[in-house]
Amino acid sequence: MPLKFVLRPNEKVIINGAVIGAGDRPGSFFLYNTANFLRGREVLKEEQIDCIEKKLYFVIQLVYIFPEDSTLNLQRFASILEETREAQPDAAKTLDEIARLVEGRNYYRALKLCRKLFKGGDGGAGNDGDSPSEAQAPDDTPMTDRMP
Template identity: 75%
Template sequence: MPLKFVLRPNEKVIINGAVIGAGDRPGSFFLYNTANFLRGREVLKEEQIDCIEKKLYFVIQLIYIFPEDAVLNLQRFAAILAETRDARPDCRDDLEEIERLVEARNYYRALKICRKMFKGGSEGSPNTSEGASEGAAESPVTDPAP
């Protein structure tokens, strides 16, 4: 079953490393095969990192979006995960789940759990500490292995 997603006017999405943007009107799109998919509102820019949780999110995002650099970014992930464990012992279970998901190459779900750890505890946009992640794409399309 394909993944249908709608882009709002001027909204962007990253699919397999390519940035795709909507024009002045909303548009519906379908993904029919396996793809790494991240909405623009779920993308964290490096200059927006203001806490250890966002640092962890950012490195997972890099692994997900740029698989060609995964070896280096997985090393960074291990170091940042250790830092995060020291800084957030209250999130031990979430961090173990994130580690398991990254090892299983289920990066989108790891990002989703990481977003919950941001300040405020809500699963908001990585760009803010609050607000709901509207329509986040979670689909078999992003998870090639069942």
């Protein structure tokens, strides 16, 4: 079953490392096969990193979007995860789950869980703070989790 999502006017999405943008009007897209994707509002830019939790999110994002660099970025992830554990001892259970998800290559769900740790509870990676759920299947699962 394909995954349908709608991009707002001028909104962007990264699909398997390629940036795709909508024009002046909303556009519907269907993904028929396995793909790694993040909508623009889910993408955290390096200059937006202002806490250790966002640093952790950013490195998971790099592993997810750029699998060709995953070896180096997974090493960075391990280091940043330990820094986050020291800075957030009360979040041990969540960080354990994030580590489990990353180990299982379920990067999108790890990102989703990591967003919940952001200070201020905004949960949004992008500038508009919108929930990414509009882009997802009913269970909020991306294509990489839905298809074998």
